[in-house]
Amino acid sequence: MSIKAVAPLSVNDHSRDIAGLKYVYPVISRRAGGVSIGINLNPNNACNWRCVYCQVPDLQRGPAPETDLPLLEQELDIMLQQIVHGSFMETSVPEQARRINDIAFSGNGEPTTSAQFLQAIEIVAAARQRYQLDLKTVLISNGSQLDKDYVQEGLRRMASMRGEVWFKLDRAPRDGFEFVNQIALKRSQVARRLALAAQACPTWIQTCMFATDGILPSEAETDAYTAFLAEQLAQGVKLEGVLLYGLARPSLQVEAPRLSAAPEAWMMALKAKLERLGLVVKLSV
Secondary structure, eight states, X not given: OOOOOOOOOOTTOOOTTTTSOSSEEEXXXXXXXXXXXXXXXXXXXXXXXXXXXXXXXXOEESOOOOOOHHHHHHHHHHHHIIIIISSHHHHHSOGGGOSEEEEEEOSSSOGGGOTTHHHHHHHHHHHHHHTTOOOEEEEEEOSXXXXXXXXXXXXXXXXXXXXXXXXXXXXXXOSEEETTXXXXXXXXXHHHHXXXXXXXXXXXXXXXXXXXXXXXXXXXXXXXXXXXXXXXXXXXXXXXXXXXXXXXXXXXXXXXXXXXXXXHHHHHHHHHHHHTTTOOEEEEO
């Protein structure tokens, strides 16, 4: 098995099949600032949420399918071989981004819906050791499965691998239906799951802000969002900070025509509001 030739990577293209592999793909991450090796446990394009800004084509509701663990291990080995010992960086990565930043569980759906999530983490752990890589291991998650024991165990294992959880929180959680994520939520559930994540592994909040029908989130909405984070901090939930970002690539959901990027000045103002809580904020616009 080999990877197909990859044109120079761009922050605007996060195609999961860019290397011709089923589970493993390279991207340049705006937030990571280098090459991120993605692990896609949802090649069926299924997720238990349907965020209106999602760039996954043909997104459907559902969990991750069974993972071919030997194939995942083989693909990760091939990708690391090309990046660490081959010519991948020189041929496929812009000069300013030629460093490996992390191995990230992301992909085309919620990774923790995979019943083999823990085994997949162990495959990454073995690969890091085999290639002697001191890389972060990142889980990009909506947090919906954090009540499950195997997910918490996976996060604790990640913590021993310079792990980070990027916990999706796009708006202040409230009881009822959330437009942005197209899911029914309970505020108490979100708070509990965020606390569980932070207890098990260093955790960042990941927030996407944008305008809908030309209207930005109101001051009341951003106040509620910051108040929720302040409440978690006051209750002793340790947060590494906030990864705040805007729309960089077009949504592939039906709501796409209604969405537009927030002005940089507006994003900077929200960043300042979050920093007043004592949080580290990394902004990508």
